[in-house]
Amino acid sequence: MKQILLRGVIVVAVLCTGLFGYGLVTGARSVLYPTGAAIEKLQIEKKERATDEPLQVVSLGDSLTRGVGDDKGLGYIGRFRDEMATVWKQELEVANLAVSGEKAPDLLAQLKKEGVQYTVKQADMLVLTIGGNDLFPGASKLQQLDLKTYKADIDSFTKNTKEILTTLRTLNEQAPIYWLGLYDPFEEVEGLDGSSQFVVEWNKALEHIATTYEDVYVIPTFDLFHGKGKDFLYTDHFHPNKEGYRLMAERLTQKVTSQLNLQKGGED
16 A cells, blocks of 8 residues: 555656646747747837837927927927937927917817817827916906906816816827926016916816826926026017927927937937
């Protein structure tokens, strides 16, 4: 009886050793000589990281994204595209759907159009500015108001912002969304030095909402123009000039390149 048990133990030990050895050989073989499925998976992962193909960028919003005030007509989007290509060796194909004067409700209406929806669905990246026309009725009208009693309609802005982001995410689940925050163009205008409080409140609401969505990033611009309006604003005291747009483009580029893990010269 003891001999039978001993033989059984020996047989089990031999089988376990054989299976362990087979596992090692099979594992090594799968690494050194991957199957077609494994090779295909590696190729797909490499393609996702490739930077030699143009990224499809769709820009939306108001006159800031349109580039009004830039005598070269590039705006921040054009400068962002050029810097990505020349410095970071990442080509971008930009579809600029921004409309001057657009407010948040206008953008929501635009996003219901079939052609716009198709374009958004193809995007690798979404960039937008919206809210400036909602917040500010214009310098002349603001000067007629009592800033001590004026209140920005944060509730409507919050509602519209959520609807915009929900719509964009429904149309495109993957593309990161970069929303450029507001700056105060009127802080150096006589009688409007209290307008910054509304911009700060507006930006805080936007930043809070962004945290509730996947891959939505707010790009701050307030500090770029704070106390520097004479240097970076156009003659209309509302839109950036070419230098102001350059600063916005640099800020956007910093965020995007850090997320794409790019290095200058296109090395990754």
